[in-house]
Amino acid sequence: VGLPLPERLLIARLANAVADNAKSASRERLASKSDDLKVVTGIGDDCAVLRLRQTNDILVTTDFTLENVHFRREWHSPESVGHRCLVRGLSDIAAMGGRPSAAFLSLAVPPKLPQSWVDRFFRGLLKLARESNVTLSGGDTSRSPSKILADVIVLGCVPKGTAVLRSGARPGDRIYATGAIGGSAATLSSLYSSKRKGVNSQLSQRYFFPEPRIRVGQILRQKKIPSSMIDLSDGLSTDLSHLCEDSGVGAEIWAASIPRAVTGKSAKPIALDLALHGGEDYELLFTASPRQRVPPRVGGVAVSYIGEITSRKQISLIHQNGSSSLLEPRGWEHFRRRDS
Amino acid sequence: VGLPLPERLLIARLANAVADNAKSASRERLASKSDDLKVVTGIGDDCAVLRLRQTNDILVTTDFTLENVHFRREWHSPESVGHRCLVRGLSDIAAMGGRPSAAFLSLAVPPKLPQSWVDRFFRGLLKLARESNVTLSGGDTSRSPSKILADVIVLGCVPKGTAVLRSGARPGDRIYATGAIGGSAATLSSLYSSKRKGVNSQLSQRYFFPEPRIRVGQILRQKKIPSSMIDLSDGLSTDLSHLCEDSGVGAEIWAASIPRAVTGKSAKPIALDLALHGGEDYELLFTASPRQRVPPRVGGVAVSYIGEITSRKQISLIHQNGSSSLLEPRGWEHFRRRDS
Numbered sequence: 001v002g003l004p005l006p007e008r009l010l011i012a013r014l015a016n017a018v019a020d021n022a023k024s025a026s027r028e029r030l031a032s033k034s035d036d037l038k039v040v041t042g043i044g045d046d047c048a049v050l051r052l053r054q055t056n057d058i059l060v061t062t063d064f065t066l067e068n069v070h071f072r073r074e075w076h077s078p079e080s081v082g083h084r085c086l087v088r089g090l091s092d093i094a095a096m097g098g099r100p101s102a103a104f105l106s107l108a109v110p111p112k113l114p115q116s117w118v119d120r121f122f123r124g125l126l127k128l129a130r131e132s133n134v135t136l137s138g139g140d141t142s143r144s145p146s147k148i149l150a151d152v153i154v155l156g157c158v159p160k161g162t163a164v165l166r167s168g169a170r171p172g173d174r175i176y177a178t179g180a181i182g183g184s185a186a187t188l189s190s191l192y193s194s195k196r197k198g199v200n201s202q203l204s205q206r207y208f209f210p211e212p213r214i215r216v217g218q219i220l221r222q223k224k225i226p227s228s229m230i231d232l233s234d235g236l237s238t239d240l241s242h243l244c245e246d247s248g249v250g251a252e253i254w255a256a257s258i259p260r261a262v263t264g265k266s267a268k269p270i271a272l273d274l275a276l277h278g279g280e281d282y283e284l285l286f287t288a289s290p291r292q293r294v295p296p297r298v299g300g301v302a303v304s305y306i307g308e309i310t311s312r313k314q315i316s317l318i319h320q321n322g323s324s325s326l327l328e329p330r331g332w333e334h335f336r337r338r339d340s
Numbered sequence: 341v342g343l344p345l346p347e348r349l350l351i352a353r354l355a356n357a358v359a360d361n362a363k364s365a366s367r368e369r370l371a372s373k374s375d376d377l378k379v380v381t382g383i384g385d386d387c388a389v390l391r392l393r394q395t396n397d398i399l400v401t402t403d404f405t406l407e408n409v410h411f412r413r414e415w416h417s418p419e420s421v422g423h424r425c426l427v428r429g430l431s432d433i434a435a436m437g438g439r440p441s442a443a444f445l446s447l448a449v450p451p452k453l454p455q456s457w458v459d460r461f462f463r464g465l466l467k468l469a470r471e472s473n474v475t476l477s478g479g480d481t482s483r484s485p486s487k488i489l490a491d492v493i494v495l496g497c498v499p500k501g502t503a504v505l506r507s508g509a510r511p512g513d514r515i516y517a518t519g520a521i522g523g524s525a526a527t528l529s530s531l532y533s534s535k536r537k538g539v540n541s542q543l544s545q546r547y548f549f550p551e552p553r554i555r556v557g558q559i560l561r562q563k564k565i566p567s568s569m570i571d572l573s574d575g576l577s578t579d580l581s582h583l584c585e586d587s588g589v590g591a592e593i594w595a596a597s598i599p600r601a602v603t604g605k606s607a608k609p610i611a612l613d614l615a616l617h618g619g620e621d622y623e624l625l626f627t628a629s630p631r632q633r634v635p636p637r638v639g640g641v642a643v644s645y646i647g648e649i650t651s652r653k654q655i656s657l658i659h660q661n662g663s664s665s666l667l668e669p670r671g672w673e674h675f676r677r678r679d680s
Contacts, residue, residue, distance in 0.1 A: 051500065106491045138400065142404045
């Protein structure tokens with residue numbers, strides 16, 4: 001009688017996780033006094049009840065994290081899966097210049113999954129939630145026919161009318177990227193070739209536990225720097241094409257200026273293709289008017305000037321020798337092997 | 341190059357569905373002028389941007405709908421699956437006395453799923469969205485390793501501080517249920533025994549296309565009738581036990597007063613067990629002070645007085661012959677055959 005055991009355990013675990021998280025979040029909130037979006041009633045009722053400061057808009061984003069599509073149990077620790085399923089939504093909020101506030105987790109697990117996997121998954125998710133000042137506020141649990149399935153919703157806020165969209169880039173605007181890119185693709189490529197030992201530990205740390213650029217996004221928005229912004233989750237070539245399409249413009253980017261992740265003691269940059277097409281870096285890509293002063297570092301993170309927006313609706317890659325070629329959006333498909 | 345075909349098609353379909361829906365919703369909204377929660381930017385950016393009327397609280401709910409857990413492709417039409425995956429969240433909003441405003445769909449489908457299935461799924465989902473004045477505002481798409489997976493998030497609103505919780509029931513309060521219950525369990529039971537032809541068509545219509553009690557929930561909340569409320573999604577015995585636990589009370593309910601769904605020309609009530617333990621009726625269960633006048637119909641839907649809240653923390657079922665027994669929460673497990 002009652003719910004089947006795994007489901008009951010899961011629900012209890014989810015409820016506990018939410019309660020613990022809510023407690024520590026409310027402590028932090030008392031300290032910070034910034035109640036932009038407050039959780040009035042968390043898990044345990046039909047809905048969560050949230051209260052928003054009236055001067056804010058609400059941001060909503062939702063992302064699936066599916067076993068064997070977005071992660072593999074033999075490669076990713078449960079903590080990494082928990083971290084990564086939350087980071088996707090946090091990065092989306094960052095790309096709007098917003099502050100994440102509340103997360104909701106829908107989690108389905110197969111009946112035979114060890115409880116320790118679920119515990120460690122929550123450890124990873126809740127650690128990132130605390131670091132990001134996000135309250136896990138509810139969700140849904142279910143048994144799954146075979147694989148682990150998670151869907152994470154993140155709610156955030158931004159002062160009314162100030163969300164940074166993808167559609168604001170204008171011809172002549174400069175294109176910038178934060179941090180270094182391609183590191184996740186390089187790590188994944190090593191996992192595929194089973195050269196795990198060869199993976200630079202800092203690179204793989206960033207792949208398994210990527211850091212969302214929440215603070216950078218907020219600073220940029222507060223300084224009114226970006227005309228448009230997107231996060232680099234599907235790869236530079238694909239995300240830049242989204243931004244250009246939505247803005248009705250084209251772009252040219254300079255191969256030599258792309259901030260490639262480096263590997264090994266020699267700090268050798270990874271292959272250009274990985275930086276162009278590899279996804280899951282969770283850096284920010286943004287444009288700014290040439291009249292706008294853009295500092296070389298924002299919130300402690302390097303900002304690189306990598307190209308310019310054009311009125312001609314195509315994306316060109318300018319090579320180091322001065323020649324140019326069309327850059328096709330080679331959409332990042334998780335776990336598709338890349339040649340590098 | 342680019343995303344694999346099924347994913348690209350899905351994304352295009354989702355984008356179109358959202359655009360169409362947003363158009364018709366904004367037309368309706370212009371007519372109704374009730375911008376409680378407005379979609380400022382819909383699908384196509386990193387996040388959706390929503391704007392809330394400042395006198396409101398936000399309601400958030402999320403529900404998985406998984407193939408072979410919540411539906412079977414051989415039993416449920418794609419339209420029914422689309423309808424049912426949205427109704428779960430709408431019913432949660434109704435149970436808070438709220439108004440649903442925006443929905444988000446995360447959908448993962450196996451590579452071989454025919455496009456016509458996806459089209460018909462959207463038809464069912466969007467029809468209910470329009471009828472409920474809800475805007476499909478974004479989501480996520482992914483390929484799935486094998487089964488169809490959907491997660492639907494519904495956002496709604498309620499005047500500040502007026503959300504009807506599960507935790508407000510007090511000893512002496514009366515217990516009420518809307519509509520008739522057990523019909524979904526009866527239909528499912530017939531499906532299991534392959535007696536589909538024998539299923540009363542009105543019953544099965546309500547099972548395949550359940551109607552969320554949004555209006556009833558809002559009227560009850562506006563009239564300040566309920567001290568607590570929950571929706572009947574997991575079955576009366578389980579949902580009543582949730583309400584009692586959260587309120588720190590017990591209950592006794594009267595077998596003869598439970599409004600059982602009726603079947604066939606003779607309008608024979610379904611078995612009591614189906615009404616006690618069957619889920620997915622999406623009716624409302626609420627409590628009210630004995631001083632509160634509760635009309636026999638609310639918003640055109642019958643309201644039945646079925647029992648009373650007690651201080652003793654157990655749930656008793658009073659049988660027609662006057663004897664009583666403990667009512668255990670026999671949690672509704674989808675597709676578990678019930679004896680009836």
